[in-house]
Amino acid sequence: MGQPLSLTIDMAKYVMRQKLRGRKRYPMVLMLEPTELCNLTCTGCGKIRQSEEILKMRLTAQDCFDAIDECGAPGVSIAGGEPLVHPEIVDIVKGMLARGKLTMLCTNGILLHRILDKIEPHPRFTFVFHLDGPREHHDRMVERKGVFDIVMKGIEESKRRGFRVTTNTTLYKGVNPQEIATLLQQLTEMGVDNCLLSPAFTYEEVNGANSEIFLHRREVIAMVSEIVRLAGPKVRYYNTPMFLDFLQGKRDLRCTPWSMPNRNPKGWKGPCYLLTDGHYDTFEELMQKTNWDDYGYGKNPRCASCMMHSGYEASAVEKMSPVDMWRMMRWMFAS
Template sequence: MRYPFDFTLTQALYMSKMGRQSKRFPTVCMLEPLYTCNLACRGCTKERHTGKLSNRLSVEQCLKAVEDCGVPIVSVCGGEPLLYPELPELLAELIKRGKYIIMCTNSLLAKEKLFGVIPPDNHLFVNVHLDGMAKTHDFVTNRPGVWQQAISNIKECKERGYLTITNCTVFRETDVDELEALCKLLTDIHIDGILISPGYNFENSEEDVFLSLQETFEKFKRIRGFIDKYKITSTPAFLDFASGKFDVDCSPYSTVNYTPNGWKAPCYLIGTEFYDDFQTFWNSVDWSYWESHKDPLCANCRMHSGFEQGCVQRSMGKFSDMLQLIKWQFSG
C-alpha cells in the first residue's frame, strides 16, 4: 500500500465526514513550532531559517492550534523540528491525542535528537528532505555532504523501525533521470513513501531556481510515467494536474499553517496576513478569491500543499478516477 491502512482509513473517514458538513475544511495542520534552522536552502523563505530559537511556540500553543483546527494529520515542519527543544514532549502529546505526525526534517541532527530519544510509532512518519542525488541536493541545501548524511540517516531510520518517507521538490535544475535514479535508490532502501512536488517561487525567496509552468508540465509528464515503478505518494491525480492535464481550484484551506507569527494566510506559501486565533483566521480569509489562483502571487504555483486535496476530491467525483485512486493506494 502507498500509505498505511490505518492512516488512509482515518483520513478517508475524516474527509467524508467533513465533506458532508462543508465545502471547505482543513485536512493537515502545517505546524511550524520554530523558524530556526541549521541549513539555509535555496528556495526556502528567509523567515523560515533565520528565526531566533527564543521566538519558538510553546508546546501548549502547538497543541491548542491542532485542537482548534481539528485535523487528524499534523505536519511538524519549520525551521528544523529537531532543533525544537520540546520536540519529544510535543510528539508524545500529539500521539496521545491520536494524531498522525509527519515530521519534516533535513535529518542532520538525527543521531543526537531522534535516535534513542523519540521512539518509532505507527503514528509518526519521519519525512526527510531530499531534492535529488548528491550534487543537486547539496546545491539546493547549500552545503556539501548533506545528501550523504541524509541517505545514511534514512537507512538508520529504517533499521530502527521508523516509518520513513522523503519529500522531494522539483526545481529548474532537477534532472528527471536523476530523480528516477533517486526513486530507485530509495526503493532499494525500502522507503515507505516518496512525495514529489513542483517547487514554487515563494514570494520572498532570493533564488531563481523555480520552474515556469511549461517546465513544470514537461518534467511532471515524465515523472507521471514512472509512478507505478516506485512508492511515490503524490497521487496520480495530482501528478496529472502537475503535468497540465487539467486544472482544479486551489484549496489553500486544506493545509492550514500555524507559525511563530500566528496562523499564516492565505496559504503555506504566501503570508499576507497572520492571525492569533484560528476562528478569526478561518472567517477572515477570502477563500473563494484564493481558490481561483488568479492572484499574481499564485502565478505558476502547482504546489502539493495547495492542490492535492482538490485533485483527490475531483477523483472522488468520477467513478473511473476513483477506481484509479483506489488501485494506486493498494499498489506500491
C-alpha cells in the same frame, strides 16, 4: 502505498463527516511550524530569510497541542525551519500521536540523532526527509557539502529501526529528470515507503539571481511527466494518483489553501502555508477573515506558478470520481 489503510479510512470518514455537516471548507492537515529557525540556508527557501526576531520565536509544545485541537485536522505535518532544533520536539511528536493524529515530521536529517532514541516506530508516524536530488545537486541546493550522505544514512537507520519513511524532493529549474528518476528508484530499492515530488514555490523573499531557479507551470508539467516516465511503475509515490495527474497536466484542480492551514510562532498564517498576507490569533479568525476567492491560479499573480501539494493535494482527493476511487484503492494496496 501513501499511508496505512486504517489511516486512509480515518481520513475518508473525516471528509464524509464534514460533507454531511455541509462544511465547504475544512482542514485536512495542519502545517505546523514550531520554529522557523533552521541549521541550513537552502537556496530556494523563503522561511529562513525572515528577520532575526521572527527566527528566534517558537511555539511551546502546549501551543502546538492547542493548535491541532483548535482546527481539528486529522493530520499534522511538523515542519519549519528545522523542527529538530526545537527543544520540545519529542514531546510535540508524542503529544500528536497521543491524540491519534497522522503525524509527519519533516527534517533535513542533520539532527536526527536527537530524536531516534527517544521515540518508537508508530503506524501513524512518518519521517519526511528533505532530499532534492543526487549528491551534488542536493548539497548545492542546501548550500552545504556532505548533507546528502547524512540524509541517506538517516534514511537507512530509520528504516532499520522500523520507522515509516517518506522523502520530499523539491523540483527546481535545471535539474536533470533522469537523475531525479534514478534517485527515486534508488530510494524505493532502499525500502523508503513513499517519495513525494513537490515543485518549488516562488518565494518573494528569494530574489536576485536565485529567483531564476523556480519553474513555471508549463515547466513543472514537462519535468514531472518526464520524471514519472523515466522512474517507471515501481516507484512508490506519496502523491495521490490524481495529484500526480495534476502535476503532469492531465487534469485541472482549484487550489484549496484552507485544507492545509499553517500555524507558526506568529499565529495562524493567511492565506496559506506559502503566502503571508496576515496572521490571526485563532483558526476561526483565519477561516472567517480570509477572502479565499482572492487566491489561486488565475486569481492572484503570486499563485500563477504554484502547484504545491499544500494547496492542491486535498483538492484532488475531494474531487474523486468512481474511477479515481478505484485508482486510490490500487495506490493504497500497492506493494
